[in-house]
Amino acid sequence: MALYLVLVPLLGALAVFLLPTDRRRPWIVAAVAAVHLTLSASTIALRGIDAPGSTWLQFDALGRLVLIVVSTLFFVCALYCIGYLRLRAGRPNRVFCTALLCFLGMTSLVALARHLMILWVAMEATTLATALLLYFNHNRRSLEATWKYLIIGSVGIALALLGTLFLAYGARLGLGEPTLEFSDLVARAARLPAPWVRTAFVFLLVGYGTKMGLAPLHTWKPDAYGEAPGVVGALLAGGMTTCAFLALLRVYRIVDAAGQGQFARELLVFFGLLSMATAAAFMVGQRDFKRLLAYSSVEHMGILVLGIGIGGAGIFAALLHLINNALTKGVLFLAAGNIHRAFKSKRLEDVTGAMRRLPVSAGLFTAGFFAITGSPPFGPFVSELLVLNAAMGARRYAVAALYLILLAVIFIGMGSTVLAVVQGIPPEDSEGRSFRESAFKTIPIAGTLALVLMLGLWIPDWVSTLLHDAARLLGGS
Amino acid sequence: MPPIADSILIALLLTNFFILGTANLRAAIRGVAIQGLLLGTLPLFVESQPTLRLVTLVVATAAIKGVVIPGLLLKALRDVHIRHEVEPYLGFVASLFLCAIGTALALLFADHLPLAATDRAGLFVPASLATLFAGFLGLTTRRKAISQVTGYLVLENGIYVFGLLLYQAMVVEVGVLLDLLVGIFIMGIVINHIQREFSSLDTERLSRLRE
Numbered sequence: 001m002a003l004y005l006v007l008v009p010l011l012g013a014l015a016v017f018l019l020p021t022d023r024r025r026p027w028i029v030a031a032v033a034a035v036h037l038t039l040s041a042s043t044i045a046l047r048g049i050d051a052p053g054s055t056w057l058q059f060d061a062l063g064r065l066v067l068i069v070v071s072t073l074f075f076v077c078a079l080y081c082i083g084y085l086r087l088r089a090g091r092p093n094r095v096f097c098t099a100l101l102c103f104l105g106m107t108s109l110v111a112l113a114r115h116l117m118i119l120w121v122a123m124e125a126t127t128l129a130t131a132l133l134l135y136f137n138h139n140r141r142s143l144e145a146t147w148k149y150l151i152i153g154s155v156g157i158a159l160a161l162l163g164t165l166f167l168a169y170g171a172r173l174g175l176g177e178p179t180l181e182f183s184d185l186v187a188r189a190a191r192l193p194a195p196w197v198r199t200a201f202v203f204l205l206v207g208y209g210t211k212m213g214l215a216p217l218h219t220w221k222p223d224a225y226g227e228a229p230g231v232v233g234a235l236l237a238g239g240m241t242t243c244a245f246l247a248l249l250r251v252y253r254i255v256d257a258a259g260q261g262q263f264a265r266e267l268l269v270f271f272g273l274l275s276m277a278t279a280a281a282f283m284v285g286q287r288d289f290k291r292l293l294a295y296s297s298v299e300h301m302g303i304l305v306l307g308i309g310i311g312g313a314g315i316f317a318a319l320l321h322l323i324n325n326a327l328t329k330g331v332l333f334l335a336a337g338n339i340h341r342a343f344k345s346k347r348l349e350d351v352t353g354a355m356r357r358l359p360v361s362a363g364l365f366t367a368g369f370f371a372i373t374g375s376p377p378f379g380p381f382v383s384e385l386l387v388l389n390a391a392m393g394a395r396r397y398a399v400a401a402l403y404l405i406l407l408a409v410i411f412i413g414m415g416s417t418v419l420a421v422v423q424g425i426p427p428e429d430s431e432g433r434s435f436r437e438s439a440f441k442t443i444p445i446a447g448t449l450a451l452v453l454m455l456g457l458w459i460p461d462w463v464s465t466l467l468h469d470a471a472r473l474l475g476g477s
Numbered sequence: 478m479p480p481i482a483d484s485i486l487i488a489l490l491l492t493n494f495f496i497l498g499t500a501n502l503r504a505a506i507r508g509v510a511i512q513g514l515l516l517g518t519l520p521l522f523v524e525s526q527p528t529l530r531l532v533t534l535v536v537a538t539a540a541i542k543g544v545v546i547p548g549l550l551l552k553a554l555r556d557v558h559i560r561h562e563v564e565p566y567l568g569f570v571a572s573l574f575l576c577a578i579g580t581a582l583a584l585l586f587a588d589h590l591p592l593a594a595t596d597r598a599g600l601f602v603p604a605s606l607a608t609l610f611a612g613f614l615g616l617t618t619r620r621k622a623i624s625q626v627t628g629y630l631v632l633e634n635g636i637y638v639f640g641l642l643l644y645q646a647m648v649v650e651v652g653v654l655l656d657l658l659v660g661i662f663i664m665g666i667v668i669n670h671i672q673r674e675f676s677s678l679d680t681e682r683l684s685r686l687r688e
Contacts, residue, residue, distance in 0.1 A: 117651055151625060155616065155632070161651075162609065162636050168643050173593055178646035193591045 001046075002057040002112045005039050005067070008032060009105035016097040022089070025097040026082040032101055033071075033078035036108070040064075040071040044462060055181055057112045061469030065319060066246045067111040068466075069326045072451070073238045074104050076444045077231045080334050083440030084231055087341065091136070099132035103235065110243040116164050116180040119247055123160065123211060126240055127153045133232045134224055145220075145227035152220040156210025160247075163203030167254070170196030182250060189257035197258045204251045205267060211244035214271045214305065215278035218298045222282075225294035226346070230337015233290065237297040237333060238326035245304055245322065249474060252308060256475055265309045269399060272306025275299065276406040284413035289339070290346045292417050293332050296372060299410055300325045306403065307387045308474070310394050315476025317386030319467050320459075324379035327452050328372045334445045335365035339421065342435035348417065353426035358435070360442045362422045364449055369418040371452050373411040379455030482522035486604040489515050489638070490580060493611035496631060497572045502624060506550045509627050512634055513542025523644045534649065538637075546630065550623060567618035579610035601642055609635030 012032035016025045044064055059067075081100070085093050106129060109122035131153075135146045164180065172178040174191040185192070210217040225233045255264045279299035286292040304325070307318025336346075338361035343351045354362035371378035374385070384407065391400035455463075489512060496508040517539025524531045565572060583606035596602060612632025616625050640649040 117648060121651060147622070151616075151629070154629060155613075158629075158632055158636060162639065165636065165639050165643060165648060168646055168648060169639075172643060172646075173591060178643045178648075180646065180648075195590050199590070 001039070001043060002059060005036065005043075005108040005112065006057075006105050008035055008039065009101045009108065013098045013101035013105065016101060017094060019094075022085075022093050025093055026078075026085045029097050029100055030075075030078040030082055033075040033104065036104060037071045037075045040067045044068060044466065055183075056115045056118055057109075058114045059112065060473060061466055062246065062249060062319075062473055063111045065322070065466050065470050066242055067108060069323050070104075070107045070111065070239045070242060073234065073326050073330050073448075074107075076330055076448050077234050077334070079440060079444040080231055080234075080337075083438050084229065084337070086438075086440075087435075091138075095132055096136050099129045100235075103129040103133065103239070107239055107243050110246060114182050116167065116182070116185075116250070119250060120157075120161055120164050123208070123244065123247055124157050126243060127157055127211070130232070130236060130240055133235070134228045136229055136232065137227070142227045145223040149220045149224045152210060152217070156207045156217065158207070159203050159210070160207025163200045163205075163207055163251075166196055166200035166203060167192075167251075170200060182254065185254045186257045189254055190259060192254075192258045194258070194260060197255055197260050198263055201251060201255045201260065201264055202267070205248065205264075205271070208244045208247045208251070209271060209305075212241045212248065212301045212305075213275075213298050214301050215275040215298055218275070218278065218301075221298060222291040222294040225297065225333075226288060226291045230290075230333045230335075230340060233293065233337070234330045234333035237293070237329040241297065241301055242322060242326050245301070248305070249308065253474055261311075261475070265311055268305045268309030269396075270309075272302045272304075272309055273399065273402055273406070275302025276306070276403070276410070280406050280409040280413060283410055283417075286413070286417050287348045288346050289348070289351065289417055289421050290336055292414060293329075293336060296332070296410075296414060297329060299406075300329075300372070303384065303387060306399075307390065310387070310390045310396060310399070312390055312476060313393055314387060314390035315474050316467060316471040317383050317390050319470050320386065320455075321380065321383035323463070324383050324452060324455055325372075327448050327455075328368055328378070328380055330448045331364060331368035331445055331452065332372060334441075334448075335361045335368055338435075338437065338441055339365060343426075348420050350427065351421050352424035353422075355422045357426045358437055360437050361445070364442070364445045366418060366422050367449055368452075369414060371449070371456075373414055374407060377453065377456045379452045382456055382459075482519065483600045485515055485518055485522075486600040486638070489604055489634075490607055493580075493608055493631065494573060494576055496627065497576050497611060497615055498569050500569065502554060502621070503551065505624060505627050506547050506554070509550075509630050510543050510547035512631065513544070513547065514539050516542055516634055516637055519638065519641055520644070520649070523641050542630070542634065542637075550626065553623060564620045564624075565618050566620060567614075572614060572618060575614055576607075576611050579614065580607040583607035583610060596642055601638060605635050605638035607635070608632075608638060611635070 009032055012028060016028050019025055019028065043059055078100070103126060106122050106125040110119060110126065113119040113122055131146055131150050134149055135142055167185070168178040168180050170192045171180070171185060173196065174193050175188050179185060206217065213221040225236065228236065252264055255261065276299050279295040279302065283292060283295045286295065300321070303321055304318050307314040307321060338358060339351065339354050340346045342358050343354070345351055354365070371380055374381045388400055388403060391403060492508050492512045492515070496505050496512070499505050499508065517535055520531055520534045520538065584603045587603040587606060590602065592602060609632055612628050612630070612635055615628025615631055617628070619625055619628060637649065643649070
């Protein structure tokens with residue numbers, strides 16, 4: 001079962017690569033995405049019957065959680081892609097579709113990996129696949145963004161490898177063999193030498209933190225998200241960063257079991273608040289609405305690690321926020337992609353009155369904005385409130401106060417840009433007037449928003465069970 | 478650890494200085510090539526049995542790090558007719574000075590880490606950390622895309638040296654195969670495009686996207 005989740009997308013990638021015509025490829029991507037979603041959902045329905053024996057690939061609650069989130073987001077994006085690639089029919093999509101499915105296969109591998117080295121290889125492969133996605137537009141600006149992403153990402157991934165090696169060295173010293181299997185490391189973590197565990201965590205935090213886009217390692221993000229097609233932005237902000245966060249959580253669990261949890265949590269709180277503060281600083285007065293979303297992603301990565309850093313109830317809150325953030329980012333980036341296409345610009349100077357020209361997309365964009373900034377009744381409101389509660393419960397009042405202040409600043413900063421986009425009167429002479437909001441470009445977004453809304457009002461039992469199981473794995477409640 | 482391994486590691490450290498100190502891009506790439514060849518000999522000192530794996534590793538490392546990648550870089554340099562000056566943001570003297578400090582810190586830091594008795598005697602850990610630092614320095618203080626790539630290669634070489642300490646765990650291969658081959662290959666393609674689009678390999682010109 002585990003293997004199919006990786007193999008199906010990779011075989012699909014091969015198929016779209018070999019297919020000679022551009023027109024059918026997006027349909028195959030969507031079909032593979034549907035199969036993948038079905039498989040992911042069935043792993044949750046059939047939990048408990050995983051074939052034991054494979055020590056390298058296995059399901060656990062945390063992996064299942066990430067799998068279902070990424071799979072859902074990918075399915076939505078694949079549907080959207082059908083409309084998007086039809087719009088961009090002049091551009092060959094062979095590489096793009098192949099890279100999309102490779103991305104899906106590799107993110108599944110990240111979710112399933114039970115071995116730090118496999119995890120690392122999968123993250124590396126995700127980096128390469130997304131580099132190809134980023135370069136879809138083949139122009140100067142996308143080239144610059146891809147170059148920055150590759151250089152910064154490669155350094156991050158190299159440091160993550162070194163951190164992994166440090167952990168293996170610690171295992172060699174403490175356990176007598178350089179094992180890198182999670183369950184093995186967690187079970188015998190108490191015997192790992194503390195200096196190596198700490199050094200390894202710092203390197204892994206910096207490495208995978210770069211992939212997540214935590215400040216100050218976020219510098220690739222605004223460029224990459226700004227230049228990438230909206231659908232790639234959605235996959236990066238909701239999929240790849242989620243996978244990088246999962247990698248960090250795997251490492252955190254080992255470090256925590258080795259008795260260095262306090263050290264790790266302090267670092268996570270620091271990076272969390274720093275990311276939120278950096279995002280706030282750049283979001284106020286931001287004139288480019290796609291870069292705005294990039295900084296919003298920096299902010300929410302900050303909230304995720306902050307939740308883990310607070311510990312206790314914060315872990316459940318962070319995991320719930322992982323779902324909310326991924327889905328809401330999907331809504332925002334896809335809606336922003338439509339607006340970008342219709343106005344042929346993403347700067348506030350050219351984009352006003354989106355509500356008049358694109359009532360559906362602009363409405364979804366606005367709703368997405370309210371959701372991501374934590375307004376009720378959407379999902380992120382619940383998870384952001386839970387993070388706050390956890391901080392208060394852990395008597396970390398200064399952290400809670402800073403968190404609230406930063407959320408408020410971000411709400412105002414983001415709001416002024418978003419409102420400038422949707423309100424007003426659209427410019428007369430815009431070449432993108434021919435853009436039509438077809439079903440494929442709006443219904444997937446609306447469906448995702450409905451999920452975000454649902455998570456704010458009612459969390460289904462199976463989701464809550466999954467979240468509690470995953471939180472327990474990480475020592476939360 | 479036989480003393481000859483330490484001599485090779487010291488030679489590795491010297492190439493770090495050479496790569497950071499030279500003003501000529503071609504010479505820097507040659508430095509990286511020498512470093513690759515030196516790395517190719519290192520597995521011989523961590524494993525005494527002439528297994529197939531050892532032979533493959535030695536040959537592959539020397540070929541990839543010592544010949545293929547430097548060759549690709551030199552070819553790129555020839556094909557795009559760029560000037561051979563390195564053009565650093567940070568002066569050569571300052572780079573060398575920082576590299577020396579980094580090397581000293583690496584020695585101190587490695588001394589504080591708990592090491593297996595066999596590794597304590599050798600220079601593997603400090604050489605790895607110092608090379609890593611030198612690579613990072615090269616990556617961040619050079620202007621041209623191609624010299625950033627050489628910096629990244631040096632950084633990876635540092636990781637490779639550390640990976641050799643975990644020879645039994647088969648982690649060295651992961652670093653060499655995946656990261657180097659694919660990563661640099663794709664970077665090469667990107668450089669190629671940069672050249673085509675910008676008619677220069679200067680990353681300074683990649684500065685349209687900023688706040």
